[in-house]
Amino acid sequence: MSKPVLPFTEANSKRIASLFRQSLRTAFDSSLKxxxxxxxxxxxRAQFEANKHISDANELERVVAKAKEKLAEWAHPDPYTPxxxxxxxxxxxxxxxxRGPLVPGDW
Structure with missing residues (x-):
């Protein structure tokens, strides 16, 4: 198992922001209006705000793993592609x- 990322670090902030964006994209794929x-x-947003206070690295890893499982469960089979x-x-x-020669070589 990989070493848990400490909370309140830049690496963790980027990881959580990425998870948040993935959650929003997944919600966009499954909503029609x-x-x-x-x-x-x-x-x-409310779910992410509710877990904003977590300072224990192990609990943070558990919450992130649970969020990734939920994302995999809700993934749309045909997601929106711009x-x-x-x-x-x-x-x-x-x-x-x-614009180059159509036939390779020097004739």
Whole structure:
């Protein structure tokens, strides 16, 4: 098992912020309307705020593992992908024409 990250350090702050963003993305993938998404974000924020005081490294690891399990459970089978990102509907739709020689070699 890896060494637990101490609370209130920069590494832990980045890890928790990443977990928070993943939670928001997961909520966005599973909600169909903005008002439902907004209600979920408020609930997620309240859960993170409730655990803000944890100072024991072992308890922090337990809470983070529980949050990751919940994220895996709620993961959407077809998550939203922005159109121009890899895997999106417009990704590499209009690739620029190659300006180099079409046939390799010197003729």
């Amino acid at each position: 903005f008002d439902a998404y907004r209600n979920e974000t408020i609930k997620i 159109p121009c990102r890899p895997g999106g509907t417009k990704y590499q739709r209009n690739i620029p024409v190659a």
